[in-house]
Amino acid sequence: MALSNKTKAALLGPLNKNNPVIVQVLGICSALAVTSKLEPSLVMAVAVTVVLALANVIISMLRKTIPNRIRIIVQLVVIAALVTIVSEVLKAYAYDVNKQLSVFVGLIVTNCILMGRLEAFALGNGPWPSFLDGIGNGLGYGWILVVVGFFRELLGSGELLGYRVIPQFMYDAGYANNGLMMLAPMALLLVAVIIWVHRARNRELYEETN
Amino acid sequence: MNRENSGYTIIYASIMVVIVALGLAFTHQALNERQTANVNTDKMQQILRSLNIDASAAEAQTKYDELVKNAYLINSDGTKIEGSEGTTPDDPAFSTELDDEDAAGLPVYEAEIDGSMKYILPMDGAGLWGPIWGYLAVEADGSTIFGAEFDHQGETPGLGAEIATPSFKKQFIGKELIKEGTFKSVAVVKPGQTTSDRDYVDGISGGTITSKGVDAMLLNSVGDYMDFLMNLNAAN
Numbered sequence: 001m002a003l004s005n006k007t008k009a010a011l012l013g014p015l016n017k018n019n020p021v022i023v024q025v026l027g028i029c030s031a032l033a034v035t036s037k038l039e040p041s042l043v044m045a046v047a048v049t050v051v052l053a054l055a056n057v058i059i060s061m062l063r064k065t066i067p068n069r070i071r072i073i074v075q076l077v078v079i080a081a082l083v084t085i086v087s088e089v090l091k092a093y094a095y096d097v098n099k100q101l102s103v104f105v106g107l108i109v110t111n112c113i114l115m116g117r118l119e120a121f122a123l124g125n126g127p128w129p130s131f132l133d134g135i136g137n138g139l140g141y142g143w144i145l146v147v148v149g150f151f152r153e154l155l156g157s158g159e160l161l162g163y164r165v166i167p168q169f170m171y172d173a174g175y176a177n178n179g180l181m182m183l184a185p186m187a188l189l190l191v192a193v194i195i196w197v198h199r200a201r202n203r204e205l206y207e208e209t210n
Numbered sequence: 211m212n213r214e215n216s217g218y219t220i221i222y223a224s225i226m227v228v229i230v231a232l233g234l235a236f237t238h239q240a241l242n243e244r245q246t247a248n249v250n251t252d253k254m255q256q257i258l259r260s261l262n263i264d265a266s267a268a269e270a271q272t273k274y275d276e277l278v279k280n281a282y283l284i285n286s287d288g289t290k291i292e293g294s295e296g297t298t299p300d301d302p303a304f305s306t307e308l309d310d311e312d313a314a315g316l317p318v319y320e321a322e323i324d325g326s327m328k329y330i331l332p333m334d335g336a337g338l339w340g341p342i343w344g345y346l347a348v349e350a351d352g353s354t355i356f357g358a359e360f361d362h363q364g365e366t367p368g369l370g371a372e373i374a375t376p377s378f379k380k381q382f383i384g385k386e387l388i389k390e391g392t393f394k395s396v397a398v399v400k401p402g403q404t405t406s407d408r409d410y411v412d413g414i415s416g417g418t419i420t421s422k423g424v425d426a427m428l429l430n431s432v433g434d435y436m437d438f439l440m441n442l443n444a445a446n
Contacts (some may be wrong), residue, residue: 036368043255067219074226083231085237085296092241093246103339103364156368179416 010121011132012138017202020113021144022195027113031145032187034104038161041149042142044104046089049138051082052114053106056134058082059122066123075118076109113141115154148190156181247344250299260330260359261321279322279329283315288437291315308334308343312439316434321347328356329442331435335427335442338419339364342373346382346432352442353388360424363402372418381411388443393436398425 009033020026027048035088058078059066065072076203090098098105107116108113118135122130153159156168166175176187212218251267258265265273274297281303283294291314294302304319327350334343337364340363347356358379365371372378385396386409394408398421400402401412422443432439 034367035288036366040367052284065213065222067213067222069214070219070223073223077230081234084234087243088237088245091248092244095245095252099361101229182366182416 007129007132010125010129011136014136014139015143016198017097017205018142019198020116020137021141022191022198023205024116026116027111027141028191029189030104030107030111031141031191032150033107033186034101034150035145035187036156036182038100038146038149038153039097040104043101043143044108045142045145047086047101047105047132048108048111048113049135051079051086051108052117052138053077053131053134054082055114056117056122056130057127059118060125060130061156063123071123072115072119075115079114079118080109085087088169113137118177124182144194147194150188151190152187156186163166223311224310243336246255250304253299253304256359257319257321257330257345259326259379260347260357261323262347262357277321280320282318283313284318284435284438286314286437288435288439288441302393303387305421308332308386316438318435318438323356326350329438331432333427335423335431337362337365337373337423338370338417339366342420342423344424344427346441348387348429348442350442351446353386355382355385355387358382362420364416365420368416370415370417371413373420373424378411378414385409385411387432387439391443393433395429395432395441398422400426 015021017023021031022027030044030048034040055075059075062074073116083106086108087098090101090105117133121133125133153161153166154165158164158177160170166177212363218419251270255265255267255271257278258270258273261277262306263273263277267373278297280295281297281301283291283306285291294315296303297319298304302314303319306313306315306317309318317332321328321330329346329352330345330347331342332345334341336342342360342362342365344358344360346358349356360373361375362371365373377386382396387393387395389408396411397405397408399405399410400418400421400442401415404410411426
């Protein structure tokens with residue numbers, strides 16, 4: 001299906017120049033919490049993408065009927081219901097992954113990206129662009145998580161997805177895992193480094209200095 | 211239709227809540243059986259891991275049936291409660307939760323490995339963010355630890371969550387709960403520190419509160435079985 005420029009922007013913008021994490025600085029809290037290992041980062045990225053896309057579609061379909069005064073409540077109920085369903089399905093079909101993520105799945109409800117996209121996009125656009133916007137923002141959030149999780153697990157535990165990748169002779173030669181990588185502040189620093197690199201490559205993101 | 215009308219708003223909210231409630235109730239009902247089966251399988255896997263056997267979910271049931279010979283509840287003085295025997299998920303030992311105030315007794319599982327009897331005791335306690343729990347397999351002398359299994363609900367990955375890793379659990383093998391005729395438990399200390407009066411293992415660096423939780427769990431939860439363990443110890 002050919003995409004118009006607007007829908008293309010909805011899908012691809014969040015991956016780069018309109019990234020929810022490194023440009024809009026949303027969803028930082030969970031980016032710190034779940035990224036000490038790569039696997040939870042990946043599952044979290046998928047879960048947020050699914051919930052965000054579905055919530056965007058549902059709110060977009062309901063947007064002409066939602067009373068303005070309770071629209072935030074309606075959005076929250078939709079998000080909370082979807083998160084509960086995702087959590088129940090994980091419990092039934094992916095019990096081990098769900099155990100790893102237990103608290104974090106529930107915390108998707110509090111992810112600012114979800115409410116932000118529903119307010120800013122789904123309430124004013126049709127279901128199809130909203131769906132793409134949800135997928136785009138979910139992936140835009142997800143790839144940051146995966147990059148941060150990759151470096152934190154690699155440098156913090158010497159493993160990736162639980163498999164040892166730093167060979168034993170490196171440890172014998174005096175290499176040590178960086179325990180600091182396991183702590184939340186390092187995630188913040190890694191996100192800052194990503195923002196730094198990203199802005200250095202995108203001049204239009206520079207603020208006016210005078 | 212006026213969307214800002216109060217009546218409309220109230221009706222809208224009510225209908226939405228009813229639909230969502232029905233949807234969630236239906237999802238829960240539809241998935242409940244599978245989830246319970248998962249929980250039971252997970253419990254069997256944990257019991258097997260305390261015996262140092264890492265069984266996949268598919269083979270957990272068979273392994274469990276093969277190794278676990280008996281399970282029952284005991285009174286706080288260490289005696290077996292008559293009529294509480296049985297190893298299936300519906301029997302009292304398997305279905306009794308430690309934090310249940312009205313529980314008839316404390317569950318004990320008996321497993322036979324290479325001809326010798328192991329006693330498996332469930333434990334529960336508190337970590338930093340939420341509950342932690344585990345199973346301790348004890349040799350027939352009531353003192354020597356054959357294997358330990360720990361799990362947690364939401365400890366920090368890479369820090370407190372490390373209590374669930376094999377390298378942490380392996381440290382417990384061969385430690386003794388009873389020293390010179392009294393129950394001492396096993397201490398979890400900061401790496402590098404030692405204790406003089408009882409056996410100890412290294413805690414998790416950066417996971418101090420979780421490590422202390424494991425320490426307290428070993429003292430309190432296993433302490434509830436003190437008379438049972440002392441009886442075993444005296445008999446051997």
